[in-house]
Each structure stands twice: as C-alpha cells, then as structure tokens.
Amino acid sequence: MLDEEKCWQAVLARDSRADGRFVMGVRSTGIYCRPTCPAKRPARERVRFFITPAEAEAAGFRACLRCQPQRELEPQMEMAQRACRYIEANPDADLSLAALGAEIGVSPYHLQRTFKRLIGVTPHQYAVAQRRSQLKASLKEGETVTNALYDAGYSPASLYANADAQLGMTPATYRRGGEGMSIAYTIVASPLGRLLVAATERGVSAVSIGDDDASLDASLRREYHSADIRRDDAMLDPAAAAILRHLEGQQPHLNLPVDVQATAFQQRVWQALRAIPYGSTRSYSAVAQAIGQPTATRAVAHACATNHVAIVIPCHRVVRENGDLGGYRWGIERKRTLLANERAGEKF
Ligand SMILES: [Zn+2]
Known part of the structure; x- marks a missing residue:
C-alpha cells in the first residue's frame, strides 16, 4: 500500500529517493511521471499514485516523454552520482570510504568498486581532484582548467591523468564520437534556415541550423564520426514538427527527450x-x-x-x-x- 501523503511530500520535494518506488498519474493530462519529474507539478487533486509503471498504464495513463518513468533507473549509477554530489558539496567532510558509505547508504566495499567502475576513479581520487579544481577556481584559473578538461577527451583514464582539470565528471557510459550509437536524422525548412534534427531511439541527439543541407550533414557526421547515421524523414517528422511549432510560438514548452553525449x-x-x-x-x-x-x-x-x-x-x-x-x-x-x-x- 502506498501512503499517499508521503508520496505527495516526496513529489513536492522532488525527492530522488522516491524514484522507482512509485509513479504519479495526472488525471487532466493522462500522463504519468516519476516523483522527480522536472515538469511543473500538478495540483494534488489531479494526482493518482501507482506502485509500478505497469499499473499506471493499466489504468490508461501514458508515460511522460520528459522523465521517462517506464525506463528502469540505473540504481548503481544513481548511487555513484549521489556520492559525487556529496563529495562536491562537502569538500571538508570526512570522505573516508566508511564515512561516505554511511552517508550514501552502501557498504564501503560496494561503494569503492561501483564508483571506480562507473566513474573511472575512486571516491578518494575524485575528492582530491575536486579540492584541487575548487582551489583553482578560487584562484580564477577556471578558464585554463576548463579548457584542459574539454581538451582531455573525457575518457576515465585521461580524466584521472588530468585530475586537475576535473571540473565536470564523465559517466562511464560516455562514448567518444557516438561509437555504437544509431542515429537517424532529417533536414527541414525552418524560419531560421535549414534545420537538422537527429535522434537515437532514446531521444533527440542533435539539432542544428545552417544555410545548406550538405554542411549540416557533414557536421553531424563529424560530430558523431563513429556512429551509424542514416536519413529517416518519417521517423523524425514528429520531433521536427514539434520544433517548428515551437519556433512559430505555438508550443512554448518543448519537452522532447534528449539523448546527448555529455559530461x-x-x-x-x-x-x-x-x-x-x-x-x-x-x-x-x-x-x-x-x-x-x-x-x-x-x-x-x-x-x-x-x-x-x-x-x-x-x-x-x-x-x-x-x-x-x-x-x-x-x-x-x-x-x-x-x-x-x-x-x-x-x-x-
Ligand atoms: Zn514527467
């Protein structure tokens, strides 16, 4: 049984711990969301709670495109990210494995192994790099640090080698050049010029504007040089149409899911x-x-x-x-x- 009042408090707080425990259906829109959905919160009386996405769908709700509640959370990645955020926010705290594990709610052994596997460095190495980068930032060397980071290529190994440059952090899933990605794209006319819209099965991965199709096509292939790229006007038509409506002012909220490679x-x-x-x-x-x-x-x-x-x-x-x-x-x-x-x- 769900305690609806507690669920609603978690929604109001966008409490990440509630993610995966329940979803909320919104009667007026017929959409269901994660408790942490970044969209505007609905009125309490319009909300119904369900334990699983399947129950929400059985009751006739459709999954929100923005928070994608039907997708499984990756609990380990979530845990590692929480550890990163804690380290960033508490540079002076006790960041031993025991203390950090207690804070995050996992064993020191599990924390060390999972963090290293997903983030590429240990929590201790991350904390050291974090302190250095904060020091550098306070010395107003942000630009150099950042440029070094962007030049570093983001692989976990290079990240550690350039630990000074660690302003952002790369998920272990970051793949250079879109390796293993399958990308479809279309090019349409827009009020701003030729508009290229590209997507994977997870969401929009590139939108660019240019004067001619050949250069748009070439820059997509340059950006994702290792990806499998094909033109598919039919598949991309809904996304391109949404962007065009947005450009015409008819759809101020453009909630398309995105799938971008990023730190x-x-x-x-x-x-x-x-x-x-x-x-x-x-x-x-x-x-x-x-x-x-x-x-x-x-x-x-x-x-x-x-x-x-x-x-x-x-x-x-x-x-x-x-x-x-x-x-x-x-x-x-x-x-x-x-x-x-x-x-x-x-x-x-
Ligand atoms: Zn949502």
Whole structure:
C-alpha cells in the first residue's frame, strides 16, 4: 500500500529517493511521471499514485516523454552520482570510504568498486581532484582548467591523468564520437534556415541550423564520426514538427527527450538551460550560480557553445550580464531572431 501523503511530500520535494518506488498519474493530462519529474507539478487533486509503471498504464495513463518513468533507473549509477554530489558539496567532510558509505547508504566495499567502475576513479581520487579544481577556481584559473578538461577527451583514464582539470565528471557510459550509437536524422525548412534534427531511439541527439543541407550533414557526421547515421524523414517528422511549432510560438514548452553525449558538468548546465522559461533570458553567471558553481561562468559559456541540440536545449536564452547577446553556435543573427520571436510571441 502506498501512503499517499508521503508520496505527495516526496513529489513536492522532488525527492530522488522516491524514484522507482512509485509513479504519479495526472488525471487532466493522462500522463504519468516519476516523483522527480522536472515538469511543473500538478495540483494534488489531479494526482493518482501507482506502485509500478505497469499499473499506471493499466489504468490508461501514458508515460511522460520528459522523465521517462517506464525506463528502469540505473540504481548503481544513481548511487555513484549521489556520492559525487556529496563529495562536491562537502569538500571538508570526512570522505573516508566508511564515512561516505554511511552517508550514501552502501557498504564501503560496494561503494569503492561501483564508483571506480562507473566513474573511472575512486571516491578518494575524485575528492582530491575536486579540492584541487575548487582551489583553482578560487584562484580564477577556471578558464585554463576548463579548457584542459574539454581538451582531455573525457575518457576515465585521461580524466584521472588530468585530475586537475576535473571540473565536470564523465559517466562511464560516455562514448567518444557516438561509437555504437544509431542515429537517424532529417533536414527541414525552418524560419531560421535549414534545420537538422537527429535522434537515437532514446531521444533527440542533435539539432542544428545552417544555410545548406550538405554542411549540416557533414557536421553531424563529424560530430558523431563513429556512429551509424542514416536519413529517416518519417521517423523524425514528429520531433521536427514539434520544433517548428515551437519556433512559430505555438508550443512554448518543448519537452522532447534528449539523448546527448555529455559530461556531468555539461548535463547540469543543460538542465539549468531547459529550466529557463520561454521568452526569458539568464546571464552566464546566473546559470553558473543555478548549478551551484558560481565561479564557473566561463565553463558555462563553453557548455553553451558546445550544445549539440539547438532550441531544445535553449542556449540562446543565455546572454551576457550587460545584456549583450554573447555568442551563438548557429550564428548571432539567429539568436537575435529567436529571442525577439519569443518575446513577441510569449504566451503561457
Ligand atoms: Zn514527467
């Protein structure tokens, strides 16, 4: 039996420990979500709780595209990530395996093995690197650190070799060049120029804007040089149509699932970008603060500049402190147009 009041408290707190214990169906939309879904929380009286996704589906609810509640959590990856977040937030705490294990709720042995396997370094090595990078950041060497990180290629081995550069962290699943990925794409006409939309079976992996199809095609193949890439207009039609509606101001909330290769740091930046409401902007430093790394302004700018998924991850909503537009990977005029259209069409 579910204690509905406790479930609702977990939803209000977006308590990650509740993930996997129950899902919530929202009567008005017919969608069911994880307790931690980043979408706007529904009104309490519209919510029904279910222990499993199967029960929610049996009751007629469809899975949310954004939090994908039907997908199994990867509990070990989740545990390792919680350990990373704890180490980052508590650099001065006792970070011995025993203390960290007690904090995370796993045995020291299990923590050491799992963390090393998934993150590529031990918790101790991670903590040491974290302290160094924080020191460097406070010395305003953020740019060098970050550039070194981005140049490092992110494999766990190179990450440890460049432990100084460890501003972000790579999931062990990060694969360079999209190796083993199967990517389908389409190119359509849009108000901003030719629009390429590419996706894996898990979500949108690239959206780019350009003047001609050949260069869009070439840059996709460069970015994911080891992936299996094919054109599939029919498969990508729904995603492309959603983006076009969004560009026309008809669909302010673009909740397409994304599947991008990224470091944990980039992931955090991109999540923060997706939280910027349609029609608004944030400064690079505001985003740095939002992810809890106020000194990482340049690293945030770099993450924006390396965003693979235009519009869906709205890096165009990040501007300079003084209101200047800053940069845009797909051309500054397109950024200007996007922002002007959003301000003109803003509706909720
Ligand atoms: Zn959801």
